[in-house]
Amino acid sequence: MRASELKRIPSLVASKRRVVVIDAWHGLRVALATLSACVLLGACATKPLVPYSTDTPPMILAPATQAGIADERGRFREIYCAVLAARGPGLPDYRPCEDALTRVGTEPAGTGKPIALGQSRRHLVAAVVPGIGYDCFKPWLNPPDTVVTHLRQFGFDATLIDVDALSSSAHNARQIRDAIMAMPEPDGAPRIVLIGYSKGAPDMLEALVAYPEIRSRIAAAVSAAGAIGGSPLANDAEQYQADLLQYVPEATCTSGDDGAVQSLRPATRKMWLAQHPLPGGLRYYSIVTFPQPERISSILKSSYDKLSRVDSRNDSQLIFYDEVMPGSTLLAYVNADHWALAVPVARTHPTIGALFVTQNAYPREALAEAILRFVEEDLAKPPGR
Template sequence: MPIGRASFPDSQLTFSVGRVRFFVGLVAAAVAACSSMPPPVDTSNYTPLVLAPATMVGVIDRRADFRAFYCTEDRANEQGCPDVLRKFRDEGHAARVPLVDESRRGSYLVAIALGVGWDCAQSIIDEPELPSAALQDLGFDTRLIEVEGLSGSHRNADIVFLSLLDDLADSRPLILIGYSKGANDLLVALSRFPQLAARTAAFVSVAGAIGGSPVAENASAYTEKLLHFSPFGDCGVGDGQALASLRPRVRHAWLKDHLPLAVPSYSIITAPEPARVSRALHSPYKLLSIVHPLNDGALFHWDQLLPRSTLLGYANADHWAVSVPLRVSEVPFGQYLTENEYDRLGLWRSMLDFVIADLGREL
């Protein structure tokens, strides 16, 4: 036996290692037990929920039809169709694929609302490549509703209505598209202004924060202040309620009180593969992934799905890439921090053509 080195039978060594592990676990449990518990929850502010497959809660599943529609030969793109829309086990096969009728694109007025802080980052948004601008070259009559990026949905609903007031005299029906919190702003406007709902042919949510976001629930009071002082745009303070209006309990209560929607509705969900998530979104993506891996760096996939809407698909894009073209060269380390390459225009074009064809079928 070497001098200075203890020797133990295997049984004793096993017992010793096991005992050490037990005590380490016991200490860890004691430390966890001594950490502070979450504050008590006032259940009067919460709406009880249930988790169920989308088709069991009134969602019309048209994913297979939309995939076939998007993936037709004349819509081929460099990334390839399979990379743009993610497929799940229950998607099924296409059953009713509409035909494109480009002559009908100008028959609707398409109004688009963006999300939190969009005006705070306006200088790094490639505005000619925004769907609201790029779609005009394809014959769609689109316009961007300039909601306040730091205001809550109630205030922005007024802005939506006032900005579309002149357009209500237009004989063409409206298609309203809400991206991120813009979806909530439009939903509130539709519920508060019946004359707007009467003129709206369809509502479309693209990565809409329908059920809110836990990220907003945990954001500090300084987050909106940081956005206000962003060097990449000129955003007003607004009412400072943007993130507060995105808290899940607020959105869940609103949905309980105001659904079903009075107009036909459609949903595009973002659920990117990890490699498609911008590095700037890695932290919230990982945080949300503790609960579920299908999130876009800001929202869970289930919080994007509007109840009783027609589900068009799950985009393989993070929360930014699906709608906002960023000029990454204008941002320090922009190429490193963002994954912004995505067939936005192709997706949005297919989405609008599909919706218009579907509306025509219902006439």
């Protein structure tokens, strides 16, 4: 190395240090904004998460099979394990099947029937409704389209339905309706599988109830870690805390109608369910996040611990029994926290992942394929099976 090049080393090192500092500060801003949003459902307070109130419909907590829930975990496990085995460790964030799912209680045995892993016959399209705040951090997250790319290899497809990040479920239901009606009308049987993630699930259900014109275009509805019964953490939160998500770098979202947090409160959700039976003629499925405690990311530990004051069987945002749709088919308990199921932070921002979102790795591509394959198989059965 020449003497002139040696002289440049200190300035180059200093320059790189400045870049590192800038990147670290940018990452810290993102982490702090994200942390603010994360703890909006876990704000520091000592009042009960489920306060005394008579503003509730009569309710019970009963085994799923006694509440009209069909337990198909055995067959779904067969399909998911087959997908994982066939696609192998080449998938992002690969996990063995036994680590990808959580066995809860007595899980039904598998059927032993053959599993089709070739091209889809029905060409189902997953239309995903995201959760609270997603539109705020989506530009920063810059999620890779790996799920879409993976599904298209096998004749499936996927699309994201844009809804307001911080608006109420009633407001977003109209946006879901408009998005579905704007899609080409299917030739033959409907192909859209609505998948509601987190708050996207009640948004989805409100759309199905309020806008009957979309039902003929829907093949099935899936709750994926859906806030079906709300979250006790929302009782301790205010909308202004959710609005902090507008300060995530590159965010372009607005506060909308300021109804997101109210829509997540248990009293709101359970009263809505009591007053709005889900439409018949559709198939409903539930994917529930039920992580082992060590699978909770460090940034989500505080909200997990707080929600554990009600029930430690939670994913940091929701209790497992609040994620199941009435009259649905239970597909799986997934060994992933609330973010790991659907928000690939660590893939696009590994430093943030290593420091804060420490358990974000999950084989989402294989899970999405398994869901669509199960639904396709199930739709081939007579409705009164």
